[in-house]
Amino acid sequence: MQELLPYLINGISVGGQYALIAIGYTLVYGILRLINFAHGDVFMVAGLVMVYATTSMPFYIALPLVLIATVILGFVIERVAYKPLRSAPRMSLMISAIGVSYLIQNLAFYITGGVPQPVSNPIPWISENVTILGASTKRVTLVTPVLTILLVVALVYLINHTKIGMAMRAAAKDFETAQLMGIKINAVISMTFVIGSFLAAVGSMLYFTNYPSVAITSGGMPGLKAFVAAVFGGIGSIPGAVVGAFIIGLCEEIIKGLGYTTFSDAFTFALLIVVLCVKPTGLFGEKVTDKV
Amino acid sequence: MTMKKKKTIFTAVVLAVLLAACVAVDLTLPSYHIAVTVIKKATVYALVAVSMNLLNGFTGLFSLGQAGFMLLGAYAYGVLTIPVAKRASVYQYFDGGAIQFSLPEIFAGFLGDTVGSTVGMLLALLVGGLLAALMAYLIGLPVLRLKSDYLAIATLGFAEILRAFFQWNALGPITNGSNLLKSYPTFAHATPYVILAGLMIAVILLLITSTYGRAFRAIRDDEVAAEAMGINLARHKRMAFIISSFFAGIGGGMMAMYMGTIAAAPFKSTLTYEILLIVVIGGIGSITGSVLASFLYIFSSEWLLRGLDSGKFLGINSPIFKNGFRMVVLSVIIMCIVLFFRKGIMGDKELPDLLDRRSRKRKKEAAGK
Amino acid sequence: MSKNVLKVENVTMQFGGVVAVDNLNLEINEGEIVALIGPNGAGKTTAFNVVTGVYQPTNGAVWFNGEKIVENHPQGKMKSMYKGEHAGEYTGVLAPTPDKITKLGLARTFQNIRLWKSQTVFNNVLIAKHCRSTSNVFSATFRMNRKEEAAQRAHVEELLKIVGLYDVKDELATSLPYGKQRRLEIARALAAEPQLLLLDEPAAGMNPQETDELTAFIGEIRDRFKLTIFLIEHHMNLVMGISDRIYVLDFGKLIAEGTPAEIQNNQRVIDAYLGVADDA
Numbered sequence: 024m025q026e027l028l029p030y031l032i033n034g035i036s037v038g039g040q041y042a043l044i045a046i047g048y049t050l051v052y053g054i055l056r057l058i059n060f061a062h063g064d065v066f067m068v069a070g071l072v073m074v075y076a077t078t079s080m081p082f083y084i085a086l087p088l089v090l091i092a093t094v095i096l097g098f099v100i101e102r103v104a105y106k107p108l109r110s111a112p113r114m115s116l117m118i119s120a121i122g123v124s125y126l127i128q129n130l131a132f133y134i135t136g137g138v139p140q141p142v143s144n145p146i147p148w149i150s151e152n153v154t155i156l157g158a159s160t161k162r163v164t165l166v167t168p169v170l171t172i173l174l175v176v177a178l179v180y181l182i183n184h185t186k187i188g189m190a191m192r193a194a195a196k197d198f199e200t201a202q203l204m205g206i207k208i209n210a211v212i213s214m215t216f217v218i219g220s221f222l223a224a225v226g227s228m229l230y231f232t233n234y235p236s237v238a239i240t241s242g243g244m245p246g247l248k249a250f251v252a253a254v255f256g257g258i259g260s261i262p263g264a265v266v267g268a269f270i271i272g273l274c275e276e277i278i279k280g281l282g283y284t285t286f287s288d289a290f291t292f293a294l295l296i297v298v299l300c301v302k303p304t305g306l307f308g309e310k311v312t313d314k315v
Numbered sequence: 316m317t318m319k320k321k322k323t324i325f326t327a328v329v330l331a332v333l334l335a336a337c338v339a340v341d342l343t344l345p346s347y348h349i350a351v352t353v354i355k356k357a358t359v360y361a362l363v364a365v366s367m368n369l370l371n372g373f374t375g376l377f378s379l380g381q382a383g384f385m386l387l388g389a390y391a392y393g394v395l396t397i398p399v400a401k402r403a404s405v406y407q408y409f410d411g412g413a414i415q416f417s418l419p420e421i422f423a424g425f426l427g428d429t430v431g432s433t434v435g436m437l438l439a440l441l442v443g444g445l446l447a448a449l450m451a452y453l454i455g456l457p458v459l460r461l462k463s464d465y466l467a468i469a470t471l472g473f474a475e476i477l478r479a480f481f482q483w484n485a486l487g488p489i490t491n492g493s494n495l496l497k498s499y500p501t502f503a504h505a506t507p508y509v510i511l512a513g514l515m516i517a518v519i520l521l522l523i524t525s526t527y528g529r530a531f532r533a534i535r536d537d538e539v540a541a542e543a544m545g546i547n548l549a550r551h552k553r554m555a556f557i558i559s560s561f562f563a564g565i566g567g568g569m570m571a572m573y574m575g576t577i578a579a580a581p582f583k584s585t586l587t588y589e590i591l592l593i594v595v596i597g598g599i600g601s602i603t604g605s606v607l608a609s610f611l612y613i614f615s616s617e618w619l620l621r622g623l624d625s626g627k628f629l630g631i632n633s634p635i636f637k638n639g640f641r642m643v644v645l646s647v648i649i650m651c652i653v654l655f656f657r658k659g660i661m662g663d664k665e666l667p668d669l670l671d672r673r674s675r676k677r678k679k680e681a682a683g684k
Numbered sequence: 685m686s687k688n689v690l691k692v693e694n695v696t697m698q699f700g701g702v703v704a705v706d707n708l709n710l711e712i713n714e715g716e717i718v719a720l721i722g723p724n725g726a727g728k729t730t731a732f733n734v735v736t737g738v739y740q741p742t743n744g745a746v747w748f749n750g751e752k753i754v755e756n757h758p759q760g761k762m763k764s765m766y767k768g769e770h771a772g773e774y775t776g777v778l779a780p781t782p783d784k785i786t787k788l789g790l791a792r793t794f795q796n797i798r799l800w801k802s803q804t805v806f807n808n809v810l811i812a813k814h815c816r817s818t819s820n821v822f823s824a825t826f827r828m829n830r831k832e833e834a835a836q837r838a839h840v841e842e843l844l845k846i847v848g849l850y851d852v853k854d855e856l857a858t859s860l861p862y863g864k865q866r867r868l869e870i871a872r873a874l875a876a877e878p879q880l881l882l883l884d885e886p887a888a889g890m891n892p893q894e895t896d897e898l899t900a901f902i903g904e905i906r907d908r909f910k911l912t913i914f915l916i917e918h919h920m921n922l923v924m925g926i927s928d929r930i931y932v933l934d935f936g937k938l939i940a941e942g943t944p945a946e947i948q949n950n951q952r953v954i955d956a957y958l959g960v961a962d963d964a
Contacts, residue, residue: 058464107654114377115657117464118595121588122653126646128585133639243584247475250468289479292472299469300457518825525824526814526833529803533811536800543736543794545786545815545876554821600802663802 030280038272043226044249047219063246097220257308375535383474388443388567447564604661695744696768
């Protein structure tokens with residue numbers, strides 16, 4: 024148990040980071056029924072921006088800059104790549120998302136020259152080592168779950184108690200009717216992408232603080248895993264995404280702790296396939312049926 | 316002359332010219348020349364793109380597992396064809412590996428060197444295809460019941476699992492763990508690639524135009540109606556999935572041949588994305604389109620736009636032309652196609668249909684006069 | 685006494701707490717044209733969907749040519765929610781997918797036209813022949829089924845001539861006018877070589893003249909193909925003109941059955957369609 028402890032603490036932390044990304048997937052899927060394949064790459068870009076920004080300016084300017092840059096990126100992606108396809112079949116939208124992902128990765132390769140960008144203590148304080156229950160870890164590991172929960176609570180408040188939140192829920196329930204009822208659907212969708220990107224940026228800053236470098240492919244795996252978390256929790260459901268993300272983060276770290284590091288990724292996807300086959304709606308998802 | 320006859324002759328002429336051009340390239344240029352490389356890579360991509368189109372374009376199953384099946388085919392090819400004498404050095408961390416035979420050598424034993432090893436190589440490709448098909452059958456059982464985007468993500472996940480297994484040390488005596496497989500025989504010239512891929516694509520084309528191909532398209536257009544008209548959805552979807560994976564496996568084997576070494580790393584989801592985008596550029600539902608797009612894509616990325624990466628393009632020198640710029644340009648072009656030319660180059664038309672359009676135009680002009 | 689083709693026996697279809705079809709019993713004999721009518725939302729299409737295997741009934745059975753093709757009893761969640769009668773009478777589960785039922789000789793059309801959009805008129809009919817072909821994927825790919833394919837194509841051409849769509853056979857199915865699309869759906873169902881044809885509102889959206897043509901057409905194909913026809917329809921002219929017998933559904937329950945003349949004078953049917961006036 025004592026040996027597993029650091030893995031458990033890590034698992035909760037990684038879970039929190041996945042949760043922040045997973046919310047982006049789940050919100051977008053809830054409204055557009057689109058797996059936003061580019062979301063993982065937005066996450067990666069946030070990491071890169073953080074590396075560049077923190078090395079050239081003080082962190083209290085750099086961090087807001089990362090948030091703003093990521094939010095703008097998310098907003099632009101939606102406007103340029105998804106909005107023109109509003110009436111197109113879903114397959115086109117998904118292809119467009121894959122195209123965006125491909126473009127971002129190639130662009131990042133061009134800018135970084137394909138060299139992983141080293142992360143060196145971007146945010147003071149949270150990168151410091153602390154000891155908890157006899158296990159040494161970075162402070163970020165402890166900050167992450169707390170910050171995640173706070174952000175999720177704020178988000179749930181936003182969705183349940185504000186006007187834009189109500190519009191988002193209406194759009195998720197029935198896209199076309201919401202439009203007919205005078206909801207400005209484009210504004211709602213943009214808002215969704217803004218929120219999703221914002222959370223991904225926060226997740227990214229926390230995530231990469233724990234890693235030595237940001238590579239152009241760094242976004243792919245956490246992105247896919249966060250998506251699995253969203254599916255596992257029941258896509259479209261925010262609490263589902265959060266719970267799913269924590270479970271996946273924990274399981275992964277435990278598997279690593281048991282010495283099967285090769286399979287920690289494979290486990291996540293195996294879980295995905297099992298969930299999809301046994302209960303496609305996930306833990307908290309709603310059932311949808313097709314009419315003949 | 317009837318339209319049908321005209322079309323057949325037109326197609327035959329185009330194909331013959333292309334094959335002749337390829338043979339000419341092989342005869343005049345050394346095998347390391349960029350033209351030969353482009354043809355090899357493009358034919359392999361064309362085969363895989365067509366196999367993906369069979370599934371995504373003709374049956375309407377949005378699967379993203381292509382890289383996984385290619386991986387199986389590539390490994391099967393490598394494992395079965397590395398000469399016995401070289402196994403000790405390839406599998407140096409695994410005591411020479413668990414498999415101590417090589418198909419080309421076995422067949423060379425009684426068919427002679429050239430014929431025998433070719434037969435052995437082809438057989439290894441076939442084994443790779445069959446393995447991929449078998450795997451498709453197994454994962455198809457649970458996965459094919461899923462709807463569009465869930466199917467996409469499940470197949471994508473499956474490909475990742477497969478990749479993890481091939482890098483697992485415990486399987487090292489067969490897969491060489493995370494080390495490279497190398498020293499296996501390959502075809503030096505481009506023509507064998509073209510003929511092989513051409514034959515495979517022809518078979519897929521025959522399938523698509525058969526009664527089963529029509530049933531696949533019915534499933535794509537309207538599942539409920541297809542089922543009501545007596546088409547067994549589960550059986551036909553599985554069939555399309557298995558057949559597509561079979562050809563992806565063979566494509567993977569050919570990819571291994573072209574690359575010269577095999578590792579699990581290149582068979583990431585990015586490869587699947589690349590092939591999917593090629594299918595989109597060519598036109599979802601057009602075999603000709605997929606082939607054409609493969610050649611265009613590989614030709615521009617490997618040859619035409621090389622200059623964008625090395626500082627000089629069309630005689631212009633610029634500091635922005637540095638490593639990676641050509642892929643940026645290429646992906647911007649792809650995005651434009653995805654957004655504004657959603658039908659791709661060919662839409663759902665095939666090579667012989669090109670005559671159609673022209674003759675129809677002519678008819679219209681004639682009527683106008 | 686002619687042979688019994690279709691028998692729906694105590695079929696209840698419940699979606700959660702909503703009872704869409706409640707203890708439905710009906711029989712159709714060989715060569716008959718039988719109509720199922722009722723106000724909107726009465727459960728007519730649901731009944732069709734049970735017969736064709738799209739839905740699995742909550743309770744009851746369906747027989748085709750004396751063979752039981754569908755059977756079910758309340759299970760899982762439905763066990764406690766089941767409100768219908770005859771609970772416990774059915775114990776087996778028989779739930780073939782729609783394609784298997786079609787192969788038995790039972791083909792349908794759809795209320796909201798469901799043609800294969802990217803296919804030509806000819807191919808739409810030809811694809812329906814797929815379920816009757818004996819080739820496997822290998823023999824079909826390598827063209828070892830030329831004879832069968834040629835025969836199928838010839839049959840499709842013949843069918844298109846009968847329904848009057850031969851001259852548009854190379855057009856896209858979706859480019860046809862509405863009435864012709866309906867005809868094409870019928871041609872497609874006929875291509876599956878059914879013994880019993882189910883038509884779900886074949887005259888929906890048609891004008892009176894088109895409806896009259898369709899009425900004549902349905903009678904004609906019944907005689908030519910020796911079919912039994914079961915149809916759902918709202919156009920009373922059509923229903924009264926060609927039906928041998930009529931069943932009336934209201935709120936999932938059968939409220940009347942009989943010949944057109946009997947139905948026209950049935951007080952319950954009139955009430956169901958026009959509503960019962962309040963006493964006040």
